[in-house]
Amino acid sequence: MGQQRPSSLPERLQWGLRVMRAYARIGWVRKSQFRWEFFNQVLMDSLFYVSSIATFTMLYALGDDSASGAVSLAGWSFADMKVFLGMTFVADALMMTFLGQQWHFGGDLKNGALDSFRVRPGPTAFLYFYQRFSPEGLTNLLIASGWLVYALSGVVGHQVSGWHVAWALPCAIGLIAFAQVFVSLFYCLVELWLMNSDLGQLSSQLFTTMGERPIDVYPSPMARFLLYVVPVAAVSWFPSSLVLGKLSGGFALAYPLVLVVFALIVVRIFRIGLRRYDSAMG
Amino acid sequence: MTRAEAKVSSWESDARTDLALLVKTVGYEFRKRIQFRTGFFVREVLNGMVQPLVMLFVFAAIYRSASASGDAADATLGSWQYSEIVRYVAGLLIVMKLVFNARGLDLSAEIFEGRITKYLTMPFRYFVLIQGRFVQFTIMQVVVATLVWCLAYALMGDRWLVPVSWLATGQALTLVLLGSYCCFLLTVILNTLAFWLDVVWSLLVMAWFVISFVGGAIMPVSQMPVWASSAFSWLFPYWMISAPIEILMGRLGTDAFLRGLAIVTVQLVLLDALRRFTWRRGLAHYVGAGM
Incomplete structure (x- = not known):
């Protein structure tokens, strides 16, 4: 935009490379969108799993300091x-x-x-x-x-x-x-x-x-x-x-x-x- | 049938149709209003209350099993008595109402659909409009939280969380609102990733998982193992959720408040710098028609 058309061969080559790089970037972004979202959603649910496991691990660990020595959750052991x-x-x-x-x-x-x-x-x-x-x-x-x-x-x-x-x-x-x-x-x-x-x-x-x-x-x-x-x-x-x-x-x-x-x-x-x-x- | 009779019959038919339409419309308008008010009640009053209440049952079961007498009130786990856990959960119900959540912002949709273009041509900063949403949310939620607290106090009396002093209330409110602003900035940053990504909702959900866990929305951070509570106390979610409740309960004092204020302020400044950076880079990338 507003630039002169490249006239010499090296300039044309450089221009062509720039365009190709822009296309490559757009293609990369376009094709990676769904992969990125796929990864995010897998990670999102994995975080849910990790936070649930961590919560109960910590809750059961509290029993180590308790008078009874171990806790259960209404009859459910760890x-x-x-x-x-x-x-x-x-x-x-x-x-x-x-x-x-x-x-x-x-x-x-x-x-x-x-x-x-x-x-x-x-x-x-x-x-x-x-x-x-x-x-x-x-x-x-x-x-x-x-x-x-x-x-x-x-x-x-x-x-x-x-x-x-x-x-x-x-x-x-x-x-x-x-x-x-x-x-x-x-x-x-x-x-x-x-x-x-x-x-x-x-x-x-x-x-x-x-x-x-x-x-x-x-x-x-x-x-x-x-x-x-x-x-x-x-x-x-x-x-x-x-x-x-x-x-x-x-x-x-x-x-x-x-x-x-x-x-x-x-x-x-x-x-x-x-x-x-x-x-x-x- | 004479012409006059036909005219009367036609008039009666029109009147019946109009009446039926009027009744249906009135019913429809009533339904719309009731639905809107029900939706408002669900979104603003009941939202965020489920998880803490369910955890209260879990805590009761854990405390019962840890107690030699089988009575939850007799047990102490990680320096927390059961009555304190009940008041902590009461605090959670109030504090979580004040914390800004991602539902309050649809910036990513504005970017995807190219709607922000019109704001960019106007002679003011677009971010001020978004800040307006935060201020509206905060004012509304402070009113809702106050009403919920008063109602619960009227029903439960001293078994409900009663702040130890006005100073503690002021300190806790300051930390919660500053932390809420950090949440708001984080939400804006994640939304601006829509300049590059097609979908950002999963990032917002992940951020909320992390904030809830490290902030103490599931269990008090000071009840977690030492390594976890030490690490989480360097992050704003702890000073936004768990610490303010402990200040209200009198378990933490002014020295903790000052430390929290410093940590949250530094992280707020960093998040704002990051928000400016992503917005600037995103705009350079923006072509006016979303992805």
Whole structure:
């Protein structure tokens, strides 16, 4: 701009090199954007894992100075808690991998962005919530699974047998995936009636945070609420207890049926709520 | 049907349509207002209360197991009695309301979408507009925090966190607000990275994780291992969250306040210099149409 065109050969070469360097920089920035974001999101969830592990490591370490010499968290030893955290991380990574769209539900509802999903030949909720597959979440799922395997290695042979873990772990992971889907859908229900109120986000934040601690720490009515009404206990507490052999056989068999009933109710209410959708609700 | 009857019928039909539309509109307007107020209540009053309250249950369980009698009130862990932890959590509920959070700023979106161009042509500094958001946030949150404190004090009395003196209140408020300004500057810096990056929200979330942890939003920093509490006491988040609560409780005094004031001031100046640098470099990079 405002400069004379290069006339001599060396100047032209220099000019060409400058342009090529600018193109290279733009290309580098363009192509590295998604890699950088990928790295950031993996790092972000890893920080969540590290801060959770560090918090509980420090809390249990407090017991070294206590009168009793060691502390437990409502019956959960540090080894148990590592497994519990592993299940929580796996549940979080599953949500991030498949159900990240739930964070945008309130906004999409307000902006009428559900139109294209309602006219497609398939269940609206399925098509909408699964649209945002996240490779970053999948990477975090691998990291979370790595921690879970490490945590389980600390209890296998001491508290539970390898055979027990071999059948209980796949059941637990399947249950987490099932429960996570319908609990996430449950958080979105309130937005259908009280749109733009942030209540969906708040309920998600509230119950997810509560579910990230063993329900045994809460008073009994609250624990029952988290088991049967908003079953976030199914996302982390129940699977961990199942793998650690903390549950009675009858309860372990019956509780998944409770989840099925919860799922049916949530889907039914979601369908009723979706009838209120009229493309321009904001 | 005569012409007159048809006219009346048409008029009745129009009136019914208008009435139905009016009723629907009134309902819609009511819904909009209620939703807005609910949203305001959720965002300004309930926000930031979940994590501390959940941690209180965790602490109760830990203290119960550490106590020989099984009563949480009898145990002391890391120089903290359970009653002090309860008051610490009460302090967290108030202090965290005053700390600036990333939701208060959408600078990165303005950069991505090229909307800052119009501000750059105006005869004032754009940063003043952003500072206006911080001041508005602070005034609003001081009012909300005061109301929440009064309500909780009316309900709980002395079991709630009651400052040991007016001096301690002033010292704590000074540290929290200066720390909040540091948070604001950090948020601005991370947002200006939008000049180079496509997405910055993950950086903001990461920053918040670190601030919460090293600041003591999960557990008191002085209850952490010595190496951690010594290291974190050199960072502004500690003087923004954990230390002010301890000052309000009377666990820390004026000497700690002065040390904190010095540390936070130095970091505030450094963050502002970094904010100026990234803004200047970013603008040199900016082409008016985002990435």
